[in-house]
Amino acid sequence: MTDRPSEGSGPGSEQGAEPPSSSIPDDEWEQFVRNSERDIHTSAPKEPSARARMVTERLRQQEARGESPPGWRTGPAVMNGRAERRRKLWAVLGVPVAVAVVVVALKPSLLPGDPFGTGGPRAAASPLPVETAAPTAAPGASDPETPTLDKPFAGSPALRWADGEAGIVLPEVKAVGSVPEERVRQALKLTKKLLVGANLDPKAVRGARPEAALSVLDPKQPELLDELDTALRSPGEKHDPVTLFSRFDPDEVSPVGDVIKTRGRMTFKKGSHGGVAVRADYTFVYPVVRADGPVEVTRTIVRRVLDVELADPARYEVTPGRLLLLEYDQEIGNSSCDVHDGYLHPEFSSSGPTGAPPSGPTTDPYDRSRDIDDSDDCGTVTRT
Template sequence: MSDQHPEESSIPDEVWEQFARDSERDIRASAPKEPSARARMVTSRLRQQDAQGVRPDGWRAPPVPSGRRSRRRVGTVLGLLLALAVAVVAMKPSLIPGDPFGSRPGADADTSPMPVETARPTAPPSAANPDTPTLDRPFAGSPALHWGDGEAGIVLPPAEPVGSLTKAQVATALRQTKTLLVDANLNPKTLLGARPTAALGVLDPKQPHVVDELKWSLAAPDEKYDPLLLFTRFDPREVRLVGKVVKVRGRITFARGEDALLRVHADYTFVYALSRGGSKEVARTIVRRVIETELVDPTKYGVTPGRLQLVRYDESTGNSACGVHDGFLHPEFSSTGPTGAAPSGPTTDPYDRSRDLRQGDDATCGTASRT
C-alpha cells in the first residue's frame, strides 16, 4: 500500500471552513421549529377526529417516513458534496480535465476575424499576449490571430466604371490583381519554390523587361534578380509550413491612372508559420507587399489587351536571414539564434500597417521588433 496521503488531504483549509459553515447553515434550516398557534389548533382538532375514528375528506395516508427521510438525507449530502466540489474547482479549475471554461493559459477567448480593412490604420496593432506559438496554435501571441485566413483575407472592393472602362472591365482587372497576390503569396506550391504560373499569366508579356526579369529571377536568383521582391518562397529542404493557413490583412483600391485607363493599388501583409523537420518549435515570418498594376489603352500603346502592367512592387520582410540571395526566405528560430549577415537597417514592427511602405525599403535588412 502507498504511504501517500489521500487526494482529499490537499484540499485547502479555506474550502473545509466553507464546508463547515454550509453544513451548519443547512442543519439550522432543517431543525424543528415551534409550531404556530394555528398549527397547534389544527393538530388538536385532527387528534380529536382521530380519536372518534373520523378522517376529513381527501385525507391520504402519509408516505413511508423512512423512504422520504432517506431521500432527503441523500439529497442533502449530495448537495453539500456538490457545493464542496464547486468550491474546489473555483479555486483550482485545472482539476477538471480539458478546458471547459476556456481558462487554459493562453487560450484565445475570441478568434473571430477582424472587419475588413478599408483605410490605412492610424497606429500599429496593440501588443498581443506573450503566448509562444505552437504546432497547434501557430499564431498564438500574434496580432495576426484575428486576421483573415488565406485567400478569404483578400476582399475586392465593388467594381465601378472608370473613364471609358466598364464595370465589368474594372472587375476583371481587380480579379487579375487578386490572382497575382494569391498565386505569389498564398499558393502552397509557390511558397515551397514552384513557378508562380498563374501570377505570371496575368502580366503583360509585352511590358519591357518586367516579365523577362521576373522569370530570370526565378531561374537564377541573385542579389540583383531577386524573386522575393514579388514572390514569397521558402526552401522546402529547410522548413515546412505549419498548418494550411496564412494570415492576411490589407486592402485594394482603384482609380483612374495618370497615363492609364485604370490603376489598382494593393497593400497586404502576409504572416507565415513555419517549423523545421521534426522540431516542435514554430517561427513566424511576416511579409508586407505593395503592388500597383495598370490597364493601358491598347489603341494608344503596344500592349496586350486585357493584361496587367506591373508598375510598382515593394516589399518588407520581418524575420528572415539577411544577406542571403538564393531566392528563398530563411526564418530564424530562437533555438538556433541569428543566421546570415548582421542586420544593417532599423528595428521596425512588421505588423505596423499605419506607416507607408516606401520604395527602396527593401534595400536594407533590418530587425523585426516582434514576430
C-alpha cells in the first residue's frame, strides 16, 4: 500500500509539502510539488490593473447606454462574423456572377467591346454592306430576343439593316444607250423619292395622304392616279392603298421610335418609252405598339417591287420630270388577312388574329433571295 501525504500537507497547504514514503523517488516528488505550486499561482485571481478597471467601466457604461461596440463581449467571434458576412455576400453575388460567367463562356460576344476578339456583338450589330445583287439565301437565324421599346428590332435580321432613307442607296450612274447619264441620275432620284414618300414619310406612315409620293407620278397616267385616289378615299378589296403605300391606322397602332429599317437595291436599263427604266426592290420593317393597351412591340414587314420609267418627253406625251408607274407588287408580313380598309393591321402575340385565317404558303418575310409570291392567298410568316 502506498503511503499518502498527511492531511494539511498537500500541495495547497501553507506548510509546504513533505515527501511521502520512499516508494516515490525524490526527483519525481519534487517535480510534482513544483507543478502544483505553478498551477496554484496561475489560477489564483488577480486584482485588475487601474487601466483594465477604467476600460471595463467605460464599456459597461457604453453598454448601459446602448452604445456597445457590436460583438465586444464575443471575443474572436467579431472576426468570424465579418468573415461570415463576407462569405454570405459572395454567396449572394456569386450566383449571378457565376451565371454571367457561364453565359459569357457560352457567348463571349455579350461582353462590351468584345475583349476576347470573337467579333460577337460588333459583328452581329454592324451594318450590312449595301445590297448590290440579289441575295442567294435568306438571312440566318437571329437570337430569339423579344422586341422592346428600347430595342424594337431585337431578334430581327433588320437590326443590321440601314435606317430609313440611308437604306436606299443609288447605284453607280452611267449612260444607257442614247439616254445621258444625267437623265439616268434623275430617274434614280425620282424613284427614291417615290419609295420614301410611299414607305418612310412619317405622316404617310401614320395614315395621312402620301402627297410626296403622288407628286412623283405622271398625271398623264390618269387611270392610275384615279385608282389611287379612289383607294385612298374609299378603300376596299379592289382598291386598297396598301398595295403601294405603307399606312397604319393611328387609332390602332403607333410607331416605336422614328426608325424604319430598310434594305434593297435598284437596277436600271433602257426603257421602252425612250427613257430609262428602273426596278426597285426594297423591304421595310415597321415596329409598332398598340395605340392603347399593353405595351407589346411587334413588327410588320413590307417588301415592294416597283417598275418605273422616266420616259422621253420629246417622243412621248408625258410630263417632264415625272415617272410612269408601269408595275408594282408587294408582299406583306404580319398584317391581318382580308382586311381592306386602307391600313396595315399588325398582329400581336398576346391577341388572336383579326382577319381570315391564312391559307397561303409559309414564307420568311426577310428572305430577299426569292421572287414575290404571286398567290393571292394570305399566307403565314415564319418570323417577324
